[in-house]
Amino acid sequence: MxxxxxxxxxxxxxxxxxxxxxxxxxLTARERFCATARAAGAQLHAIAIDACGPxxxxxxxxxxxxxxxxxxxxxxxSSGLHGVEAYAGSAVQLALLADPPNIGANDAMVLVHVLxxxxxxxxxxxNENNVxxxxxFLHDGESWSGAHPLYRxxxxxxxxxxxxxxDAFMPRIAWFVARHGMGALIxxxxxxxxxxxxxxxxxxxxLQQGPAHYLAxxxxxxxxxxxxxxxxLHSGLGRWGGEMLIPEPGNxxxxxxxxxxxxxxxxxxxxxxxxxxxxxxxxxxxxTRVFSGARVDYLTQELGTYSPLRVLHxxxxxxxxxxxxxxxxxxxxxxxxxxxxxxxDSTWRAQGVKLGVSLALDTTAWLFEEEHNDGL
Numbered sequence: 001m002x003x004x005x006x007x008x009x010x011x012x013x014x015x016x017x018x019x020x021x022x023x024x025x026x027l028t029a030r031e032r033f034c035a036t037a038r039a040a041g042a043q044l045h046a047i048a049i050d051a052c053g054p055x056x057x058x059x060x061x062x063x064x065x066x067x068x069x070x071x072x073x074x075x076x077x078s079s080g081l082h083g084v085e086a087y088a089g090s091a092v093q094l095a096l097l098a099d100p101p102n103i104g105a106n107d108a109m110v111l112v113h114v115l116x117x118x119x120x121x122x123x124x125x126x127n128e129n130n131v132x133x134x135x136x137f138l139h140d141g142e143s144w145s146g147a148h149p150l151y152r153x154x155x156x157x158x159x160x161x162x163x164x165x166x167d168a169f170m171p172r173i174a175w176f177v178a179r180h181g182m183g184a185l186i187x188x189x190x191x192x193x194x195x196x197x198x199x200x201x202x203x204x205x206x207l208q209q210g211p212a213h214y215l216a217x218x219x220x221x222x223x224x225x226x227x228x229x230x231x232x233l234h235s236g237l238g239r240w241g242g243e244m245l246i247p248e249p250g251n252x253x254x255x256x257x258x259x260x261x262x263x264x265x266x267x268x269x270x271x272x273x274x275x276x277x278x279x280x281x282x283x284x285x286x287x288t289r290v291f292s293g294a295r296v297d298y299l300t301q302e303l304g305t306y307s308p309l310r311v312l313h314x315x316x317x318x319x320x321x322x323x324x325x326x327x328x329x330x331x332x333x334x335x336x337x338x339x340x341x342x343x344x345d346s347t348w349r350a351q352g353v354k355l356g357v358s359l360a361l362d363t364t365a366w367l368f369e370e371e372h373n374d375g376l
Contacts, residue, residue, distance in 0.1 A: 021091035022342070022349055026114070026121035027057060029090040033113045036097040037064035042111075045221075047213045051128040053121035054329050061115055061214060064093075066100055067108035073227040075364050076218075078112040081133050081283060082234060083119015083126065087342040088303055089233040090114065091349070092356030101364045109364060110222070115283075116210060123334040124322065125315060125341075127208055134234075135192030135203030135279060136211055137286040144205045146280075147195045150180060150188035158189060159199040163324045164317040164333045173309060183277075186308055192280040198323050200315055203281050211286075218290045229367045230287045230298045233356055236311050236341045237276055238304025241348055243355045244273050248284030248298040258297060261366050262359070266299075276308075301359055303352045306340055314340035 023029035037044055042064040049059050077096070079089025093111045103109055114120050118128045126132050138144065151158075157172055177185055192203045238244035246267045247255045259266045267273045284298040305311065314337045321333040328334075343349070 021094045021353060022087060023090060026053060026059070026086075026117060029086070029114070029120070030060075030062060030117075032094060033062055033064070033090060033097070036094055037062075037111070040064070040066065040097045040100055042066045042097065043069075045217070047210070047217055049117065049210050049213070051118045053118070057121070059117040059121060061117060061210060062113040063217070064097060064111045064113070065108060066110075067103035068106055071108035071222075071225055072106040073104075073367055074107070074222060074225045074229070075109045075360070075367055076112065076222075076228060076230040076287075077109065077233070077360055078115055078230070078283075079233045080114035080116050080120055081232060082341075083114075083116040084123050084338055085125070085233075085235045085341050086114045086116070086120040087338065088235045088349075088352050088356070091353050092233060092360070095353050095357045096360055101361050102368075103364070104368050107364075107368045112214070115214060118210075122327070123329050123338055124318065125337070126202070127210060129204065129208065130198060130202055130319075130322070131204035131208050132192065132201050133208060133211055134283055135201060135281040136208050137283050138203070138207075138281045139285070139289075142281075143194075144203070145194045147193035148188040148191060150176075150184065151193050151196075154185075154189065155196060155199060158312070158316055159196060160316075160320060161198075161324060162320060164320045164331075169313060169316065170309065173312070177309075182308070187277040189312065190277050190279070198319075200312075200319055211283075215286060215290055222291070223293075225291060226294050227367065228287070228291045228294050228296045229363055230284070230296065231301060231360060231363060232283055232298070233301050233303070235303040235352070236305050237302040237308075238273065240304055240306065241351045242304045243359070244276070244300075244302040244304060245359070246300040246302065248282075248288070248300075250288065251297045252295040253297050258299075262362055264359070264362075299359075299363075301356065303355060305343055305348070311340045 045063040047061040053059055079093055080086025093113055116127050116133050190201055192201055194203045244267050245264055255266050287298050288296050317333040318337040321331055
């Protein structure tokens with residue numbers, strides 16, 4: 001059923017102030033998402049996971065479906081793959097549901113709310129098994145092993161087996177930066193590793209329950225789609241208040257064409273930011289496998305916050321609290337990580353919602369526009 005037409009010129013139409021869209025906890029975000037989806041006339045789906053929240057509450061991946069029951073063209077918008085980053089992603093999706101774009105008779109917009117609900121509920125970037133889910137989508141037959149040589153050298157520094165506390169981390173990591181360069185350091189740490197289960201950016205040793213259920217849901221409900229644009233929203237990487245758009249290598253639409261179509265700079269494309277690092281096992285690879293019979297484009301949208309070392313330090317201290325402390329959510333390490341990935345600054349929050357909604361609206365306008373997609 002088509003949704004009422006609306007111009008994409010203004011990205012926060014009929015929406016409360018952006019700061020009001022940010023929820024204080026997972027349960028509030030989940031309730032607001034489902035209520036707003038119902039008000040928009042969306043069909044709701046829920047994928048339950050076994051893990052529970054801090055108060056033993058049930059957790060799940062919630063999905064709002066607007067548009068055709070059997071679409072030919074699909075915008076797939078996901079948030080919260082990195083748990084605590086979902087606070088920003090949820091706000092963007094609430095704004096989209098509050099005033100959705102025009103969706104044609106053969107089109108659908110599917111919003112996937114919090115792919116890592118355990119991480120959001122517990123204020124962690126990882127899931128219940130300390131797995132970074134955006135390093136967990138390995139190809140069939142790919143080895144669940146390996147770590148960058150520099151990661152091995154850094155392991156005791158970035159993954160200390162002690163509770164949070166001052167230990168001269170910043171001057172010590174600065175020595176590695178001076179010796180190897182910031183780019184090499186970030187690549188080594190963030191590309192994904194499979195040998196240190198208690199360490200940062202651990203990709204796991206098997207596809208995790210949440211991702212497995214999600215991929216199965218996509219195959220069950222959307223296997224007939226012929227044209228897919230997947231947007232996965234993250235936060236923490238890039239300049240404060242800005243965005244970084246990272247295309248998946250091998251997109252059907254070349255990065256240069258996509259950049260022109262969306263009127264935006266893409267990382268790795270002339271005029272855009274340099275790609276910060278490459279990864280193993282990211283979700284973009286999984287999209288091309290799930291929708292093997294469709295034309296698929298994929299973008300990661302990063303909402304920039306603080307410097308890479310500040311974000312890394314926050315991740316490190318929260319990881320120490322999880323493994324060497326009680327892991328409870330009421331701790332300064334948790335609050336610092338939340339601030340690092342979803343700043344309280346009202347200007348940042350307003351800009352984050354604006355960027356997230358604007359990209360989704362411009363993408364739907366381009367994707368669903370008949371002239372260039374007639375042949376799908």
